[in-house]
Amino acid sequence: MSSLDQIFTATSAYSLAGVAAIGFIAATGANTLLPKNARWQDKSTFIWLAFDAMIHFSFEGSFLYLSTFGRSVNTSTGPFAELWKEYTRADARWGTSDPTVVSLELLTVLGAGPMCCYILNQIIKNDSARHYWIVVLSTAELYGGWMTFCPEWLTGSPSLDTSNPLYLWVYLVFMNVIWVAIPLWLMWDSYGHIAGSLRQVQASARAKKN
Numbered sequence: 627m628s629s630l631d632q633i634f635t636a637t638s639a640y641s642l643a644g645v646a647a648i649g650f651i652a653a654t655g656a657n658t659l660l661p662k663n664a665r666w667q668d669k670s671t672f673i674w675l676a677f678d679a680m681i682h683f684s685f686e687g688s689f690l691y692l693s694t695f696g697r698s699v700n701t702s703t704g705p706f707a708e709l710w711k712e713y714t715r716a717d718a719r720w721g722t723s724d725p726t727v728v729s730l731e732l733l734t735v736l737g738a739g740p741m742c743c744y745i746l747n748q749i750i751k752n753d754s755a756r757h758y759w760i761v762v763l764s765t766a767e768l769y770g771g772w773m774t775f776c777p778e779w780l781t782g783s784p785s786l787d788t789s790n791p792l793y794l795w796v797y798l799v800f801m802n803v804i805w806v807a808i809p810l811w812l813m814w815d816s817y818g819h820i821a822g823s824l825r826q827v828q829a830s831a832r833a834k835k836n
Contacts, residue, residue, distance in 0.1 A: 638713040642796075646686070654675035659750050667815055671760070672749050674808050676836070678767075679729050679742035685709070689733050693723040716793035718785040726777060728772050732774070739768055754823070757816035764809035764816075771805050 656672040688706035692699050699710040700721040714721035741763050748756035778785060788794040 633790055635712070636709050638792060640705075641709050641712055644685075644795070645650050645681070648680045649663035649673075649677055668749055671812060671815070672699050672746060674812070675749070679739050679746070680764065682735050682742065684755045686731055687739075689720065690728070690731050692732070693720075693728050698723040713797055715790070716787055716797040717778075718787070724785075727774065730773055734770060738763060738770075741766075754819065758818045760812050760816040761820075764813045767805050767809040771802060775802070 652673045652784065655676050656669045660669055660672060668793055683708075689699065689710055691697070692702045692710065693708055698721065699707055699714060719727050741759060745759050745763065747758050748759070788798065
């Protein structure tokens with residue numbers, strides 16, 4: 627059985643502390659930029675999207691830098707390289723510039739990140755059009771998660787290490803499931819707004835005809 631220092635390293639602590647710090651900044655942003663009477667759903671959405679954007683730009687942006695133009699995480703040095711080397715212990719593909727992973731991260735960093743910021747601005751302005759873009763973003767996040775792991779599962783998961791509980795339950799399960807569960811909730815919430823608005827328009831049109 628692995629000793630504690632093998633399961634939870636200093637790099638693990640720094641990495642998770644960085645994630646927690648980003649979450650704190652996102653929550654502070656919601657409390658600062660949104661009105662006090664904002665719906666809890668809108669505050670929760672703001673926190674998630676701010677967290678999502680910062681993760682995409684900082685953590686995943688660094689991965690993209692370290693994995694393009696002949697570079698790879700495994701051959702790089704520096705704080706972010708060490709962070710990603712820690713994650714490669716759970717999923718080795720992230721250390722070798724796997725083309726599928728890098729392709730998905732290009733869309734994530736250059737597409738999903740800016741879209742998060744755009745939706746955040748719409749939330750601040752209380753623009754109902756945000757619900758359409760939330761559905762678009764959430765669909766992309768779900769597709770990205772599926773394409774990250776489905777090819778690996780279909781080939782017997784040769785790159786995944788599930789022997790360490792930290793790698794399995796925190797890195798592989800928790801840090802990926804939240805990008806499934808929360809987008810699904812966001813889609814459900816936005817669907818309610820979009821469908822409700824369309825039904826109101828439809829009902830008004832019928833009332834005018836009568």
